Amino acid sequence: MPVSIHEVAQEAGVSVSTVSKVLNHSPLISEATTQKVRNIMEQLHYRPNLRAQNFARQKTHNVTFIARAEKNAAFNNPHLFEIMCGVENTLSGKGYSLTFINLTKEQDEGTVIESLIVQKNTDGIVLHVSAVSKKVSGVLASNNFPHIVIGRPDFESELCWIDTNNNLSGSIAVKHLFQVGYHHIAYIGGGKDDLISLHRLQGAQKAAEELGISISPEDVRQGAVTIENARAITEQLIREDQPEAIICANNTVALGTFHSIRDQALTIPDNIAVISFDDYPYSRIMEPALTVVNIDVYDMGTQAGIMLLRKMKQPSLQVQSYTTLPVLIVRNSTIKNTASEPMSTPI
Amino acid sequence: MPVSIHEVAQEAGVSVSTVSKVLNHSPLISEATTQKVRNIMEQLHYRPNLRAQNFARQKTHNVTFIARAEKNAAFNNPHLFEIMCGVENTLSGKGYSLTFINLTKEQDEGTVIESLIVQKNTDGIVLHVSAVSKKVSGVLASNNFPHIVIGRPDFESELCWIDTNNNLSGSIAVKHLFQVGYHHIAYIGGGKDDLISLHRLQGAQKAAEELGISISPEDVRQGAVTIENARAITEQLIREDQPEAIICANNTVALGTFHSIRDQALTIPDNIAVISFDDYPYSRIMEPALTVVNIDVYDMGTQAGIMLLRKMKQPSLQVQSYTTLPVLIVRNSTIKNTASEPMSTPI
DNA sequence: CTGAAAGCGCTTACAG
DNA sequence: CTGAAAGCGCTTACAG
Numbered sequence: 001m002p003v004s005i006h007e008v009a010q011e012a013g014v015s016v017s018t019v020s021k022v023l024n025h026s027p028l029i030s031e032a033t034t035q036k037v038r039n040i041m042e043q044l045h046y047r048p049n050l051r052a053q054n055f056a057r058q059k060t061h062n063v064t065f066i067a068r069a070e071k072n073a074a075f076n077n078p079h080l081f082e083i084m085c086g087v088e089n090t091l092s093g094k095g096y097s098l099t100f101i102n103l104t105k106e107q108d109e110g111t112v113i114e115s116l117i118v119q120k121n122t123d124g125i126v127l128h129v130s131a132v133s134k135k136v137s138g139v140l141a142s143n144n145f146p147h148i149v150i151g152r153p154d155f156e157s158e159l160c161w162i163d164t165n166n167n168l169s170g171s172i173a174v175k176h177l178f179q180v181g182y183h184h185i186a187y188i189g190g191g192k193d194d195l196i197s198l199h200r201l202q203g204a205q206k207a208a209e210e211l212g213i214s215i216s217p218e219d220v221r222q223g224a225v226t227i228e229n230a231r232a233i234t235e236q237l238i239r240e241d242q243p244e245a246i247i248c249a250n251n252t253v254a255l256g257t258f259h260s261i262r263d264q265a266l267t268i269p270d271n272i273a274v275i276s277f278d279d280y281p282y283s284r285i286m287e288p289a290l291t292v293v294n295i296d297v298y299d300m301g302t303q304a305g306i307m308l309l310r311k312m313k314q315p316s317l318q319v320q321s322y323t324t325l326p327v328l329i330v331r332n333s334t335i336k337n338t339a340s341e342p343m344s345t346p347i
Numbered sequence: 348m349p350v351s352i353h354e355v356a357q358e359a360g361v362s363v364s365t366v367s368k369v370l371n372h373s374p375l376i377s378e379a380t381t382q383k384v385r386n387i388m389e390q391l392h393y394r395p396n397l398r399a400q401n402f403a404r405q406k407t408h409n410v411t412f413i414a415r416a417e418k419n420a421a422f423n424n425p426h427l428f429e430i431m432c433g434v435e436n437t438l439s440g441k442g443y444s445l446t447f448i449n450l451t452k453e454q455d456e457g458t459v460i461e462s463l464i465v466q467k468n469t470d471g472i473v474l475h476v477s478a479v480s481k482k483v484s485g486v487l488a489s490n491n492f493p494h495i496v497i498g499r500p501d502f503e504s505e506l507c508w509i510d511t512n513n514n515l516s517g518s519i520a521v522k523h524l525f526q527v528g529y530h531h532i533a534y535i536g537g538g539k540d541d542l543i544s545l546h547r548l549q550g551a552q553k554a555a556e557e558l559g560i561s562i563s564p565e566d567v568r569q570g571a572v573t574i575e576n577a578r579a580i581t582e583q584l585i586r587e588d589q590p591e592a593i594i595c596a597n598n599t600v601a602l603g604t605f606h607s608i609r610d611q612a613l614t615i616p617d618n619i620a621v622i623s624f625d626d627y628p629y630s631r632i633m634e635p636a637l638t639v640v641n642i643d644v645y646d647m648g649t650q651a652g653i654m655l656l657r658k659m660k661q662p663s664l665q666v667q668s669y670t671t672l673p674v675l676i677v678r679n680s681t682i683k684n685t686a687s688e689p690m691s692t693p694i
Numbered sequence: 695c696t697g698a699a700a701g702c703g704c705t706t707a708c709a710g
Numbered sequence: 711c712t713g714a715a716a717g718c719g720c721t722t723a724c725a726g
Contacts, residue, residue, distance in 0.1 A: 002465065004719055015697045020721060030695060050466040052719035055402050056702055065447075071645050074421070074429035075628050081428040082421035088449050097468075100412075100447045102435050118349065119397040120703095121444075227632060255632055281422050282629045285574060285602055298418050351703055362713040367705060377711060399703035403718055467719095 003044045012040040023048055060123050063087075063096050063308060064116060067128035068103040079278075079297045080128060083150055086301020087126050087308075094309055096123070103131055110135030117143050124308045129153060129161070146311040148304050148319070154195065158318070160311065162304055165322035166196050166277075169293045170203025172326050173247050173275050176291070178211050180334060182245035182273050186219035186237055188230060188257060189249040197222070197249035200277060204247055219243055230256025231263070238264060238272070245273035245334070251280055254290055273334040288332035300324040350391045359387040370395055407470050410434075410443050410655060411463060414475035415450040426625075426644045427475060430497055433648020434473050434655075441656055443470070450478055457482030464490050471655045476500060476508070493658040495651050495666070501542065505665070507658065509651055512669035513543050513624075516640045517550025519673050520594050520622050523638070525558050527681060529592035529620050533566035533584055535577060535604060536596040544569070544596035547624060551594055566590055577603025578610070585611060585619070592620035592681070598627055601637055620681040635679035647671040 005023075009016045014033060021029050022037045029037075040046070054061050065084055067073075074081055088098045099122065103109055109131045116122050117139065127136070129151030137157040140147050149161035177185055187204055190197035201220065208215045221237050224230035230253040234246070238260065248254040254276040261272055268274055268288055276283075279294040303323045311317050352370075356363045361380060368376050369384045376384075387393075401408050412431055414420075421428055435445045446469065450456055456478045463469050464486065474483070476498030484504040487494050496508035524532055534551055537544035548567065555562045568584050571577035577600040581593070585607065595601040601623040608619055615621055615635055623630075626641040650670045658664050 002467070006719080016720085017697060017699095017722080018695090021696085024721080028695060033695080045465075047462070047465045049719055050468050051398070051402055051407060052467075052702095053721080055398055055718090056720040056722085058702060058721095060398060062446075069432065071432070072429065073432060074425040074427075078421040078425050078428075080421075081425075082419065084447070085416065085418070085420060085449055088447055089451070092448065092451075097446045097448070099409075099444045100431070100435055101439065101444070102432055104436070104439075115394070118392075118394045120349070120399075121397050353703080363704085364706080364713055364715095365711090368712085371705080375711060380711080396703055399718095400705080402702090402720095403704040403706085405705095405718060 002049075003046045004049070005046075008037065008040050008044060008046050011044065012037045060121065061096050062099055062122050063091050063124045063126060063305075064099045064101055064122040065126045065128075066101045066103065066109070066113065066131045068109065068130040069128075073102075078280075080130075082297045083128075083301035083304070086298040086303075087305045088301075089298075090302050090305030090309070096309075108135070109133055110139055114139045117145050124148075124312050126150065126304055126308060132159070144315055146308060146315055148308045148311065150300070150304055152320075160307070160317075160319045162300065162307060162319065162321055162323045164295045164297075164300065164324055165326065166199035167203035167206075168322070169277055169295070169326040170200035170205075170247070171207035172203075172293050172328055173200070173277070174204045174207040174211070174215075176293075176328055176330070177245045177247070177273065177275060177334065178208075178213060180273075182334075183213045184219075184244040185213065185215055185247060186221070186241075186243035186245070187215060187247045187249070188224050188233055188237065188253050189220065189222040190253065191225045192222055194225075194249070200247075200249055224249065224253045224256060227252055227256040227259070230254075231260045232256075234260035235263065238266070243272065245269075245275065248274060248276040251276055251278060251283060251290075251292075255286075258286060268333050269336060275334050279329055284331065286333070291331045291334040292329050293326045294329050295324055295326055297324070349396075350393050351396070352393075355384065355387050355391060355393050358391065359384045407468065408443050409446055409469050410438050410471045410473060411446045411448055411469040412473045412475075413448045413450065413456070413460065413478045415456065415477040416475075420449075425627075427477075429644045430475075430648035430651070433645040433650075434652045435648075436645075437649050437652030437656070443656075455482070456480055457486055461486045464492050471495075471659050473497065473651055473655060479506070491662055493655060493662055495655045495658065497647070497651055499667075507654070507664075507666045509647065509654060509666065509668055509670045511642045511644075511647065511671055512673065513546035514550035514553075515669070516624055516642070516673040517547035517552075517594070518554035519550075519640050519675055520547070520624070521551045521554040521558070521562075523640075523675055523677070524592045524594070524620065524622060524681065525555075525560060527620075529681075530560045531566075531591040532560065532562055532594060533568070533588075533590035533592070534562055534594045534596070535571050535580055535584065535600050536567065536569040537600065538572045539569055541572075541596070547594075547596055571596070571600045571603060574599055574603040574606070577601075578607045579603075581607035582610065585613070590619065592616075592622065595621060595623040598623055598625060598630060598637075598639075601630075602633075605633060615680050616683060622681050626676055631678065633680070638678045638681040639676050640673045641676050642671055642673055644671070 005019050009019045022034050124146040127149045132153050137159050141158050149159050152163040221233050224233050234257045248257050275291045277293050279292050283290045352366050356366045369381050471493040474496045479500050484506050488505050496506050499510040568580045571580045581604045595604050622638045624640050626639050630637040
């Protein structure tokens, strides 16, 4: 039913290869025939079959985005999808389509990725760190296959990855608090194995030392994994040694901290300032609105896409780096009487 | 480099077509040759090239998910991605891959979709209602192309769509309030052109009438589009005619209503109960936790996938229906002294 | 500047 | 039960 290159050739009185060449803007074809063929194409509403083109050219013009996300991931981990949108944006701009694979519990990431590669189903892979394993790393390496991992894998490898610089975020938080006058700073972190929290803490400590206001060990409290947890930990912290400001490892912690401060009839930021990381829709509707050090994850996705395109051109390239810079969003939880509109300051 | 069907045939001493037949589990091939060929495949680590298979079979085994989502969509409209995960889950279970396209401002949905179809790039389309237009409807119809729209288009058409039943959700909200003893009920809705809010209101009104506690016109206030808006509208409502319970059209409205009730030193639910729609992560951390009528949007995606698979088999099928049922999640904003764990009751 | 031919890696009537 | 041949809709050396 659909018109193919053959009909066009026949109708135009030229060969199939000639039609193909005008399709590909070959400069070898004369202006006259080019025009003739184009007219026929128009007339016949011819549109090249993309799959056939790709097949003949031996590439897919497709990139696969792989993650392992549970049900409700869109609500609990919106970052993942914001990143994906960024990736999609840069890839579709370059003529690539993006396939989304969400691994199920039964699926082994290594097996899935190997199939993808060996069945020639995709030109490149964007891999969320939730879907990385040593086997994956091995498969990717032995096939020398273009890929980029979002997030830093927790083991040494030749994988290419990009991640946000949580260290830097921590230091930005401290610098902001210092600037607005808080010197006695505490840190409430996530679980012991929460690397993100740990890196933020390290950055915060380093910055504090440089500013001469080092964060004392008893002002670092870890293990806050739920709101209630964080509430209890904050309560204890305040009772034992009330700080001027608290850095919360993430929004969950911040919610618990807010509760606890309110429990004790203290006010934010008058008695204690609070700052956290990552901007969620509810960060700005908390009372007071929460100051955060945010990452533009969409931009991170964009960059991942760019890296991957580069790697597909030149597979030898290796990238392991922190890319997207954190941005401070100042709100009322660290500053009194600010306008309620968030004020964004690039660092 | 990668081994193809030819090498296998040669090595096994059979023809390419025979290899193809064992690949496709043809019952015509003798057990002996089948085994022989399988062994060689194993030995050579042969894996069929999926793109070539699909190309020869004249199908793509691919479905495209199209939406028009702005930056920060993952944060502001997580439903979209939760639905997509549902779609991905059912499709990948049936051997289909899912391509994600997020339209940019410059792209016309009609043009993009037409290209997709006419370039034979996909077997079916899942279309978020944000990417629907009359042109799209026309393109889909004239190509008789398998598709399913997520959300009800705002114009009559032959499009296949599924949507949540907001009417039913509204009625569930009222029935719950009635059951737990609230008879004087008010409704605070979104903007005048917010169809979702309108349908919820209609369902609520109908149920109220059936229960003999009809919602009076002065207890219906519309136009709450921001938190501050909703706060002001609630304040006016309470001042003029304090209800026992308020149904909020959505979570934004609910936040404003919470603020306003607190502003006036009233307590939820003791003075006024509040119920809303859709469960967000923060719904349960509000104080008190918010009772909502929720839709399992993941399940909705699952169903969309099933519908589409059916349509790809039988393109004449037409579906326009409400599928996924609302579920009431009772929390403390309508019930005093409940355990803090949400209690889910299927309707 | 143009075309015939081989090729991309499979499938599928058809003949035997 | 097996194989030769044509086909899916293009591209791409190669020859002229």
